[in-house]
Amino acid sequence: MAKTAAGTPTAARKPARTATAPKQPAVTAAGGGPAVTTAPVSGPGVTTPTGDGPTGGGPAVTAAGGSGAAGPAVHGEGPLEVAVSPGVDAADRERLLAGTHHSPHSVLGAHPVPGGVAFRVFRPYALSVTLVTGDLRAELHADGQGFFSGLLPLRDVPAYRLEVAYEGTVQQTDDAYRFLPALGELDLHLIGEGRHEQLWKALGAEPMTHQGVTGTRFAVWAPNARGVRVAGAFNFWDGTGHPMRSLGSSGVWELFVPGVGEGELYKFDITRPDGSHTLRADPMARRTEAPPATSSVVHASHHEWDDAEWMARRADRPAHDAPFSVYEIHLPSWRPGLTYRRLAEQLPSYVRDLGFTHVELMPVAEHPFGGSWGYQVTGFYAPTARLGTPDDFKFLIDALHRAGIGVLMDWVPAHFPRDAWALAEFDGRPLYEHADPLRAAHPDWGTLEFDFGRREVRNFLVANAVYWCEEFHIDGLRVDAVASMLYLDYSREPGQWTPNEHGGRENLDAVAFLQEMNATVYRRAPGVVTVAEESTAWDGVTRATHHRGPSGFGGLGFGLKWNMGWMHDSLQYMSHDPVHRRYHHHEMTFSMAYAYSENYVLPISHDEVVHGKGSLVSKMPGDWWQQRANLRAYLGFMWSHPGKQLLFMGQEFAQGAEWSEAHGPDWWLLDPAYGAEADHRGVRDLVRDLNAVYRATPALWERDVHPDGFEWIVGDAADDNVLAFLRRDASGSPLLAVSHLAPVVRADYRVGVPDDVPAWAEVLNTDAGRYGGSDVVRPDPVKPEPQPWHGRPASIRLTLPPLATVWLRPA
Template sequence: MLQTRDADALTAGSGLAGARMADAELDRLLAGAHHAPHAVLGAHRAEDGSGVFVRVLRPLAGAVAVLTDRGARVDLVHQSAGLFTGTLPVDEIPRYRLLVTYGEGEEAHDDGYRFLPTLGELDLHLISEGRHEELWRVLGARVRTLDGVTGTAFAVWAPNAQGVRVVGDFNGWDGVAHPMRSLGSSGVWELFVPAVGAGTRYKYEIRTRDGRLIQKADPLARATECPPATASVVHTSTYEWTDAEWMASRGGQDCRLTPMSVYEVHLPSWRPGRTYRQLAEELPAYLTDMGFTHVEFMPVMEHPFGGSWGYQVSGFYAPTARMGGPDDFRHLVNALHTAGIGVVADWVPAHFPRDDFALSRFDGEHLYEPSDPRRANHPDWGTLEFDYGRREVRNFLVANAVYWCSEFHIDALRVDAVASMLYLDYSRPEGGWAPNERGGRENLAAVAFLQELTDTVRRRVPGALTIAEESTAWPGVTRPTFDVGPDGFGGLGFDLKWNLGWMHDTLGYLERDPVHRVHHQDDMTFAMVYAYSERYLLPLSHDEVVHGKRAMVAKMPGDWWQQRANLRACLAFMWAHPGKQLLFMGQEFGQGAEFDHDAGPQWWLLDEGWPAHDDHRGVRSLVRDLNRVYAATPALWELDTSPDGFAWIDGSHAEANVLSFVRRDAEGRPLVAVCNFSPVVRTGYRVGLPEAGPWREVLNTDAVAYGGTGVRNGGVIGTEPLPWHGQARSAALTLPPLGVCWLSPASPEGDEG
């Protein structure tokens, strides 16, 4: 409470000598090299009991006064370089505001240097230990109300800095008046700035240990300017979710026992020029029509270069501003959930770009990246790798994963480039890497980080999945972290792993002319040798249709008809094979051009005016029906990770380019796939069937509706008591050219369905 004799005494007491700041302290403030500005700015009781002195740093002000909550005014004296000082002859520090004169006008401001730190001791302890799993709630920029005053609390980790200041719209991008305080050994700097609210642009101005002054975007910014601008933006979400039913149910699902058909999308180019909210009107409807259960977004985190497709992230906590704000992105996710579509987000903890405004040498030193260039420099992409051995860096990434799954309701994180994290010698020449403490090539810190990641996401966000893009044979990618293998490592704990071996072998086979496929049948069968070593997702992703690799249909041999037939057969083989599946946008209608992130998919190929529009519509109709039959047939997904769900009928008839297999659900109900990868129609081709039947053809990629020739097995398919392929009964089928047939037991009436 203010204790005073009268207002006149207050005025008379201004400018007393005790308020004067030492020149050395002022010099450090002006240089942005002061670690404790709150100790010298704001209001403080004089040690000699002579009153309360106030110091205010406002370099552009003509005059500054203090107005107490009792209505008393004290005019401060200008000491030097924008520092105004004065003394209040009172016993206790009162509540007060500042009256600052700029030109001829006087403005009222609250003094940010009268507030206690906005981070508590427990927060700082958890940050120092690398265990703050909700890091975004204490670092970054948060709009808060303290002691009745609304403003923004800024906090940033910069342990090597001499000083840190906030610059932004609110101070003309001159940080002299807003130095932050260091919160001890945590390395965190903090400042509450009154009257700063949502939409304000800002950065941190850091005085490095070697004396340089640099400006950096906030690593935990929730929003950013639209590139190429690089400022961070204060954001407070006001979005009201309506997907509670979806969120409540996802935690009870086991991805091993449910269908999962994923459509991979590069959001900025799926429909170029659309905003998040416009996409929310179109994308869920398209996915629902096509029957996909999930959509995977290539990275939506902010990135400076559009040509990286989001894989060089500068703002890990902010959706890219190219299509709207964070709440607009929330609206898109909400619309997808309302439509029954799960959302997978590509997540990139393997590396980050070298742009000066972002994480690289953040506080002037190696902070997020290792100091050893053999570990810091990523040889493939010209980027920097994270220092997984530093607990604060691990905390930054693990909390980021939790953030996307909780704050944006993301259902799964597809973790990019896991192999590049696991191996110290990844893409490095002899002598270009240093072994670990065991003398091996494994990055032990990265292994520990990935295990912490998957365990934390599973514990903090039940039902959210982690999916590894891991291109080697690292054992136990989807094994529990507590399950230690013979190599001495526990599993990495992922829910699914991309099966890049299946992708490579399958495309390697199909890209060959059929006459040469006879020598490569094992490319199509080898995946089943290791199919149950991990839980797999089969990807035909953007990686396969860029950098001269050609679009999927363009990879296929033969004329235009054969190319499309090969593509249709490839897709039906993929949907029938054990494992979830993913298809990149544009390939669902047989686009012939590579992915172009500026132009997007060639939707005009489907227009009536395009001569081949029926061909492209046919491929899209097939994908739609593949998803429809897949979702309705538990045999195709219920036992994906169990040997009980698959058996070869005949995988060895290489001379004919034919293979056949059976899938089963938990109740033993079968679906048979017969694949003819030859351009020859095979009539009377006998196939052993696991049940007496009758059977029916539930899908045929050679259907006229898909652009095929119409060779099919119509009506009821009867079996004969002729043992074949190890089965007690068999049937003589007609195999369409470059076609795949799915067969299912028919109803007793023989309804073809």
């Protein structure tokens, strides 16, 4: 027997004739649904009912092209069973209208029933719905309130489409409720276990071809919701007709919507436990509207990466044993008005010219309030749309990699804002935040803390860290506000926090989360480094997670940690007038007492040059010449001190004003018309030379985390304001750094040195005239004398420039 395109058996092709089906009794569906409604059907070889069928039945329809002669009915292997009502019963109607149906696919769509196949469609505001399958067309009965139904005497469910008529327009589309779930059992199992390391591929909006039809699969985790619907521009922001199905006990709701593609705006209409509704942005959205708009955007990446060489070699050397000099940037204000793609034209060349090995981007994940600088994130999986699309952001990273520059980004898993369209009480109850209000509310920032003990929340964050590394080729994550996660009593008074199960103040859930995050990132993304902004003496921040320390905790597993103590102490010392520095000498030496307790970064970050703290140069005492000289000397000390370096934008050319996100660095200061040659350009040229010598001198970075890479020559010359030490590389080759932080010239200053170096040559002097200094430099090598000094068998005599740092290497 032949079949039509839709797969329906037909007799051999003959002139179409009108056929009269046997009359079937009207049957009321369970739950009080409408009587049997058989659809008016047109098409060759179809059994159609007569017009005197049940109430609501359509009249007999002449098959397409027919002349009214009778034709054969559809024959099966036996008589049709007693038909049932195809309509949606009252209880299901009520739940669908209220947005509280957990299984709309079990009601809507096509379902084999006694008497044929029942078709049920829910299209609010539609005037009519016609079912189209192959050559067949069947107008469904309007049951009211946007419901349409019909019973076709078919043996199997055909492939079909819907033709929906609205006021002034007709749309033809596939029925979203004829598709199987587009989310696999393994995905659901991993989500339930909190172990889905590529969660963004399972949840969110994923454009795809499913069962041969193109569209977008929407999936969201909302375990407390009574129902979830998709609302977007494609349904005029009324999600009533697009309810999602609940996938078992996973808490995940899913719906494949045919015809919805890239660029569509959407949100989730969530029915809370109390029956009220809330419209929420997708927590997993990979693209968003530009703020202040808040919709999520369906996105698929089309960027083709061109950084294979960089990616292949970035894991050759771990960060703590490699040159690591970081330029911290706030992208929206670096040069205001530039998009990601325009930044890609300017930023790589600028950073490469200055010699930094990496950039660190202040948070780029979407955030509603620009004044937060990105530290109050609502779109954890979406780069901010202020500067372009996710592919535009990839283009920028690609350009940096091709220029030989690594990319770190600030990552903010500690907290999130309370915006009513975002994560706070996402499905009507605390979900991403802790259920205990004392644990949920962050006391400093008016935000909410994540519930690190909930496996799905931990999964959301761990997968997010992996996402930026895998999808955007990010080379490192600087994790913000780690201390606020680690301590239950962080910024809380007695009575405002509850001890952990051992009676301590450590947040055990946060510890476990950070360990899992680090272990997962290092396993999945070779060559990536994680950096902790951690301001306390927590033991083992950069220790491996499987190594336990004296505290009994395993290490947190970070690769590097910001040295906040060094930053605070050294800036405090530099702020004193040189005549008083002798009383604060320990502030420059104390860091070496703990320098090897962790793998450190020395951070002069945005936090130190905002909110009334002044710029870096303005922290220095004295007149303008002395301020710049102090700054140059400080930078020379910083670049030679054990640890990696980080400098915030604008400080590389001694910007006088503190940073403002509204206008960014004062680039005009580099214009020669403003006398910048000796002032600001000189400091910038010093930073360039510091990086050049640093990268070419393994002694300054190869043994950063090993005590044998550092030796004090003189650390107690407080009255002279002098610090001198040796740095050594893995072969023992030394570099001698001498910082003289008094505004006088000291001639014939004797410094002890090893006796195995025949001569020392000056390779960098921050007092050089080209940097704006007094040009007290030594162009010729200096030979050691056999006079022991500072506990060394030999010594050299130097003329120490005022307020300067000098580096010498074996000639």
